[in-house]
Amino acid sequence: MKTMRFLVPLVAGCLALAACGGDDSAESAAPDAANWQTTIKGGPLEVGVLSAKGTPGLAILEQLAKKLEADYAGTKVTLTFANTDARPGIEQRWRSGDPLDVDYGMFDGTNEALRVWADDGKLLDLRPYLEQNDPDTGKPWLDRFSPTVRKFMENPSDKGIYGVPSELSLHVLFYNAKLFTQHGIQPPRTWDDLLAANAKLKSAGVDPIAVTGLFEPYIGMWSDHLWLRTVGYDAARAVLTEGKGHITENPGFLKGLEMLQRLRDEGAFLKGFEGTDFTAAQAQFFQGDAGMILMGSWLVSEMADVIPADFELGVVPFPSVSGGAGDQGAVMAAAQLVSVAKESGNIPLALEWARRLTSVETQAQRAKDIGEVSAVTGVSSPPGIPGIDKVISGAEALQPRDFGIMQSAAKDVIYPEIARLVFGKQDAQQTLKRLDEGLRRVYRN
Amino acid sequence: MHRVAQRRIIIPFLLPALLLLGVFFLYPLVRTVDISFTEWSRTGSYTYVGIDNYTRVIDDPGYRNALKNAFLFTLVGGCMLFPVAIAIAWALHQRIHGERFFRFVVFAPVVLSVAVVALLWKFVYHPTLGLINPALEGVGLDVLARTWLGDPATALPAVAFTTVWHGIGIWVVLLSAGFERLPPDVLEAGRIDGAGEWRLFRSVMLPMMRDLFRILVVLWIVQSMQAFAFVFIMTGGGPFGSTDIVGTLMYREAFERSEFGYAAAMGVILVVIMLAVAQIVNKVMKRDELHY
Numbered sequence: 001m002k003t004m005r006f007l008v009p010l011v012a013g014c015l016a017l018a019a020c021g022g023d024d025s026a027e028s029a030a031p032d033a034a035n036w037q038t039t040i041k042g043g044p045l046e047v048g049v050l051s052a053k054g055t056p057g058l059a060i061l062e063q064l065a066k067k068l069e070a071d072y073a074g075t076k077v078t079l080t081f082a083n084t085d086a087r088p089g090i091e092q093r094w095r096s097g098d099p100l101d102v103d104y105g106m107f108d109g110t111n112e113a114l115r116v117w118a119d120d121g122k123l124l125d126l127r128p129y130l131e132q133n134d135p136d137t138g139k140p141w142l143d144r145f146s147p148t149v150r151k152f153m154e155n156p157s158d159k160g161i162y163g164v165p166s167e168l169s170l171h172v173l174f175y176n177a178k179l180f181t182q183h184g185i186q187p188p189r190t191w192d193d194l195l196a197a198n199a200k201l202k203s204a205g206v207d208p209i210a211v212t213g214l215f216e217p218y219i220g221m222w223s224d225h226l227w228l229r230t231v232g233y234d235a236a237r238a239v240l241t242e243g244k245g246h247i248t249e250n251p252g253f254l255k256g257l258e259m260l261q262r263l264r265d266e267g268a269f270l271k272g273f274e275g276t277d278f279t280a281a282q283a284q285f286f287q288g289d290a291g292m293i294l295m296g297s298w299l300v301s302e303m304a305d306v307i308p309a310d311f312e313l314g315v316v317p318f319p320s321v322s323g324g325a326g327d328q329g330a331v332m333a334a335a336q337l338v339s340v341a342k343e344s345g346n347i348p349l350a351l352e353w354a355r356r357l358t359s360v361e362t363q364a365q366r367a368k369d370i371g372e373v374s375a376v377t378g379v380s381s382p383p384g385i386p387g388i389d390k391v392i393s394g395a396e397a398l399q400p401r402d403f404g405i406m407q408s409a410a411k412d413v414i415y416p417e418i419a420r421l422v423f424g425k426q427d428a429q430q431t432l433k434r435l436d437e438g439l440r441r442v443y444r445n
Numbered sequence: 446m447h448r449v450a451q452r453r454i455i456i457p458f459l460l461p462a463l464l465l466l467g468v469f470f471l472y473p474l475v476r477t478v479d480i481s482f483t484e485w486s487r488t489g490s491y492t493y494v495g496i497d498n499y500t501r502v503i504d505d506p507g508y509r510n511a512l513k514n515a516f517l518f519t520l521v522g523g524c525m526l527f528p529v530a531i532a533i534a535w536a537l538h539q540r541i542h543g544e545r546f547f548r549f550v551v552f553a554p555v556v557l558s559v560a561v562v563a564l565l566w567k568f569v570y571h572p573t574l575g576l577i578n579p580a581l582e583g584v585g586l587d588v589l590a591r592t593w594l595g596d597p598a599t600a601l602p603a604v605a606f607t608t609v610w611h612g613i614g615i616w617v618v619l620l621s622a623g624f625e626r627l628p629p630d631v632l633e634a635g636r637i638d639g640a641g642e643w644r645l646f647r648s649v650m651l652p653m654m655r656d657l658f659r660i661l662v663v664l665w666i667v668q669s670m671q672a673f674a675f676v677f678i679m680t681g682g683g684p685f686g687s688t689d690i691v692g693t694l695m696y697r698e699a700f701e702r703s704e705f706g707y708a709a710a711m712g713v714i715l716v717v718i719m720l721a722v723a724q725i726v727n728k729v730m731k732r733d734e735l736h737y
Contacts, residue, residue, distance in 0.1 A: 084553070088700035088701075091703075095488060095489030096489070113487070116486060116487045117488055120486070120490070212679065213593060214595065214680060214684075215681065216684075216685070272572025272595070274572070274577075274592040274596060275572040275591075275592035275593055275594045276573075281569060407701075407702075412686075412697070417685070419685050420685050
């Protein structure tokens with residue numbers, strides 16, 4: 001009885017606390033699109049950034065912030081790290097009604113899981129502002145962006161635009177050009193070229209391909225690309241992330257797995273890759289321990305500090321597969337989009353940040369200084385990635401990376417099975433069988 | 446009259462503690478149970494779905510695998526921790542030369558952050574650039590070299606070892622306090638009766654410290670079943686789920702897929718399992734109290 005005297009009010013209090021909460025944020029009005037720039041006023045602005053502290057990428061953004069602060073009295077820009085492991089915390093802020101004014105990763109028109117923020121009205125539709133003439137160029141702001149990236153920017157459900165790309169990440173095959181020249185190896189344009197390059201690198205005592213075993217989605221980049229070539233983007237995506245059909249029904253899936261198994265059986269991967277994390281694998285590529293690495297174009301900016309001065313980098317699209325039923329000229333890509341919160345306390349200033357970030361001037365500086373590939377037309381390819389311009393111009397299509405697997409429930413099924421295959425724990429046929437079981441379980445089909 | 450006055454004075458003293466307990470323990474617990482009956486969208490809206498999340502968890506092979514790994518982690522880590530911690534605590538109890546230095550060495554890792562220790566050991570375990578394999582190869586024991594974190598057979602023990610290496614200092618301190626509490630006259634009587642130090646340790650010290658061991662084992666179970674940071678940083682649950690534990694699985698469900706209700710149900714089930722296991726261990730290890 002005595003215990004109850006304490007416990008009952010305590011539990012009642014807890015229940016009352018649990019019942020509390022809700023949305024107490026006030027949505028600010030979006031400015032009139034026709035004259036939004038005349039309404040810009042200084043004030044606090046919190047901007048999400050992908051670059052870590054102390055990196056050249058952040059230095060460029062700090063410069064941009066200082067310029068904005070100088071141009072609009074009373075402006076104070078806070079740059080908040082909003083990449084990778086910081087995302088859960090940032091998204092929690094969005095959910096609780098305290099979003100960053102400008103943020104990354106909130107929208108991707110090609111990925112259903114990343115359209116929900118726009119669909120739920122949390123993001124500002126940028127289309128009206130993008131369609132206004134830009135004072136710097138006299139043309140609509142929207143015209144800056146390459147038509148190939150529009151599908152990433154646009155929400156298919158309402159045709160609104162909920163993000164503008166600050167950079168484009170292309171998935172490409174990097175190779176050590178110096179090593180290739182030394183051993184008379186041709187950059188691999190086709191699968192047969194790749195196998196030939198593997199053989200020559202191995203006979204030269206170099207592990208052909210750097211890969212990490214401690215981050216399964218990066219191992220999965222190989223199966224993603226092979227399936228792009230042997231199955232095709234739409235057909236693969238339907239099975240892998242939309243739960244339409246079964247993986248056993250399209251022979252291209254097995255073909256892709258068998259090709260991956262062949263790489264494994266021929267010892268193409270970095271020695272000890274199973275216990276190597278991705279930073280180490282990337283560093284080993286630049287140290288000459290491996291001849292190639294399949295990675296996003298961010299590799300160069302990310303690893304800038306460890307790339308030897310005399311390192312000669314080459315880049316080609318993922319090799320085409322002769323007789324493959326998929327897309328042979330497509331390149332997997334992701335547009336890093338910045339979105340503006342509809343609840344931002346200073347929407348005009350947030351728009352101005354996005355406009356300046358995507359200006360030709362800023363984009364050219366980012367390409368030159370940190371090797372970022374721009375989605376803005378008229379910006380030269382980064383000189384630090386020789387050949388990337390040919391990859392872009394030669395791409396028949398830019399297809400969203402990883403088929404959206406990373407945001408789907410199938411992630412925990414697909415990539416671990418691919419890792420089992422690459423680690424030598426099962427063959428292609430067994431992998432297909434286990435994938436089929438897993439996908440049927442996830443999609444209940 | 447005296448009792449009433451006593452009661453009146455107890456309440457204000459208890460209030461701050463009760464308030465803290467309510468806000469930081471009971472409220473989150475009640476809220477988690479509440480959330481476990483809901484399904485969330487990524488943007489934060491939710492609907493009540495009854496016990497759906499619980500039935501899903503029970504049918505989820507990923508959760509069963511994570512639970513199995515959590516038990517394995519607890520068992521393997523416990524086997525690594527207790528014999529070594531007891532041995533060190535006993536050695537330090539012997540008033541050896543340089544005792545303070547050894548105490549410092551044993552306790553030093555505790556003050557390092559989990560992230561630092563995890564990254565340090567990730568490097569140590571690296572198959573070609575790390576310290577272990579090259580050392581093994583250097584002394585002709587190449588046959589023992591492994592891809593430590595990349596092999597499903599060694600990844601979980603490797604992470605458990607790192608966890609133990611990091612925290613052993615605390616356990617040594619707790620065990621040392623237990624050794625210090627042993628009555629010197631009982632030990633002296635044993636010595637007079639001709640017992641050697643090993644016999645004394647085995648037949649007198651260990652039985653007298655049984656209650657302490659029981660508490661420490663329960664504490665270890667509770668702590669290791671909730672492990673998260675070392676696994677998250679060192680392996681992310683891989684390779685192919687061989688180190689995935691409930692903490693990492695819950696994190697992915699909640700923060701990568703916004704399945705907060707489902708993750709909360711996983712957490713509630715884990716709490717129930719931990720309470721049951723702790724209760725069983727408590728009962729199994731319970732003996733008549735020794736007063737000394």
